[in-house]
Amino acid sequence: MKTPRELILERHQAAEAKLEMIRAEDLAKYARASAAQPSGRVQPSFSLAAAARNFWQESLWPWRRTWLGLAAIWLVLLALNLATNERPKVASHKMPPPDPELMAALREQRRLMLQALEPIAPPPALHPKIPGPRSEQRQTMILA
C-alpha cells in the first residue's frame, strides 16, 4: 500500500537522474551575486526591452490571430476607401437664380419689420408748475 505522494514521486523517479544536471554550485553562485547587490535584495528594475518583451508575450502573442484579423479588416477598409475615391457633390452643386417676385416680397417684408421695430419717439415731458414760496405770494398780494 502506498500513499498518493509515494506513488506520484515513484512515477517520476526516472527523472531524478536528469534533474541532477541542476548544479548546486551554480545556484550558490547566483545567490552570492544576488547578495552582493547593495540592498542585499534583488530590486525590480525597469527596462524598456523587458517591458516590450513582456507586452509582446502577454498582450500581443497570445491573441495574435485576433490582431491579425483586425489588421486584415483595416486593410480591406482602406482598400475599399481608396478604390471608391468619390468626392462629395454638395460643393459643386450650383444654386438656381432666385425668383424676382420672391425677392421683392422678402424685401417688402423686411421693410415692414424694420418699421415695426423702429423706436417710437417719446412725447415731450410736461414739467409741472411748482408754486413759489408762501412769502412771495403774500408780498404780491400786499403790492397789489
Next chain:
Amino acid sequence: MLVVAEDEQQTVQEARAGEPEAWSVLLRRYRLPLYAYVFELVQQEQTSLDIVQETFINAARHIGGLQQDDKFGSWLFNIAHQKCAQHWRQQHPEEIAIDPQHEDYPDVEAGPQELLIRKEQEAEFMRLLNQLAGPHRAVLVLHFVEDFSLDEIACITGTQIGTVKSRLHYARKAFKKLWEKKHENPA
C-alpha cells in the same frame, strides 16, 4: 506541509549566503516533488525539466527577497507555477479556466495520507488523476505531494483561498467519483 526539517530555515539562510552545500540540500529535498508537480501540469518531460531548472535559477537569484524562510517550499512552487502558467498561456491562449461558484466548504477534509493505494490500483490512480481538469489536478497534486495548507496553495497558484477550497473540494469529489465508479465497475 509534510515533515519539514526544523533546520530548513537555517538551510535557507545558508543558501541565501551562497553556500553550495545548502543548495545541494534544497535541491535534493525539492527537485523531484517540484518536477512531479510541473509534469502533472504541462505533461511534457523536457519542458518540465526546463521549468524546474529555471525555477531553481530564479529562486537562487531572488532568494534575497524571500521574507519568510519557513515558506521556502511554497515560494519555490509558486515560481514554478507561474512558469507553468506562462507556458500554458503560450500553448492555449484562447482557453480560460472557469471555476464553479464559490460556496462554503469544510476547511478540514481527510488528509492525503488517509488514502492508501494498493499495488494493482496504482496505474488506475494515475490515470484518474490525469482525467481531472488542469486547475483541479494542480491543487490535488499540491495537496497530495507536499500537503500544503489552503493558504499555501492559494499563494502558489495565485488565487483566492475560496477558489482553492472550491477547486480542492471539486477535485477530491471528482476523483472519488471516478475512483468509486471504476471499482464498482472494474470492467
